[in-house]
Amino acid sequence: MNRRLTRVDELKRDIPPGRDLWPAISAAIEADKAAADAPPSMARRRAAWLPAVGLAAAVGLVAIGVLIGLSFAPQGATPPVVKTQTGGSPEMMPAAYRNQRDALLIEVQAKLSSMPEVERKKVASSLATLRRSIDEIEAALGRDPANALLQELFVSSCQEEMRALTAVRDSGSQET
């Protein structure tokens, strides 16, 4: 039977918990300490590595895409590389791709110059739009290199540019 207390100093000094809580608390403290010691550098390292890994992945993807895109590129001798009006500075593209593209651009410029003015403007404007799009995607990738959507759009846009340039270069050729 419980005895009624009449004074505060009659209360027990310690009240034991139902179970021992210390092991869990200790483990949590140790985990925090571990996170504060070794993991900080890991976390920083992870943060520092993430864009680099993303960029590497993007470049890898571009290389794969470019290899596919090269199937659209002209065969045979490669004319000397020149700067053209529609040529940007596609830094992410491999050198082989840039060379093929520049060679194709020379042929496309020749083709454009033989077109009537209205048509030439229309086609040149489309090609410029395509190049601008690639530049936009590239700029966005620079800010968010690990973005899978941007990587995909970049690769397919580079391939599309090669397709369009090839279509213009080959236009009007009498195959029959």
Add this chain to the structure above:
Amino acid sequence: MSVFVIRPVTALWILVALPIAASGSEDTIDRTVAAQAQGEVQISNVSGTVDVRGWDRNEIKVTGDIGEDVERVDIETNGGRTVIKVVLPRGSSHDGDATLEIQVPRMSSIEVSAVSADVSSRGVLGTQRIKTVSGEISADVAGDNSEVRSVSGDITVRGAGKPIALRVSSVSGNIDLANAAGKLDAVTVSGDARLQMADINEVRGRSTSGTFDLRGKLTHDGRVDVEAVSGDIRLRLAAAEGLSTEIESFSGDIHGCLATSVERVSKYGPGVRLTVRTVEAGALVRAKTLSGDIEICDK
């Protein structure tokens, strides 16, 4: 000794009539050659028009007007292959217009190559490959593995409503497709693409800055995969057995009757995504843009 004397008036008539007669013979063409029912016909023209018509005879008939800058029109038949070619003088800087109407056996396969010439095709049931630089193309296409492409010319294609594989592409021209079915590959850079299909087995599409508008009915395992950069994508795709979507835009919006659960891709960055799954397996619609908006609806 008798002397043959030409009166001055007669001489004048001869002088005038001779060039007219000579040029008159080159003004028009009207030739018919035998052909196979399912043969191959290759046609090339630089400027003017090419109208191809399918008919029920095993003959190819070429009629039309030939411009003065055209040297000749060659028609060569070898086995099941007929080549019709408008030949310009070597080094000619003129367009050399030729307006040709060509009737071919209905089941023929045709290949038409033109520069600024407009091309039309009606009633041909075989495979068609038509390409122009700036000429417009208007074709009724029913043959499997057909391809229609231009650089700056607009393209209008009408399918027969039966499933075929078709490729349509342009750089700056618009693409207008109606009543197609089966597999479609449609690509444009800055032109708009308006595509209306019956049963869709597979559509792969891409636009850089043009609007890509696709309407049709997905088969139970139909696939649509569309990509744009700054162009908008509009998809109205009925799917009787339900569909799944994987739609993402980097900086554009996603809207439409299926866009009820659009979510942000990242808490801190741009990007929206719509993932809908009304069926476990079946029709799938994938669409992505950089900055263009995406509208998706199944009604």
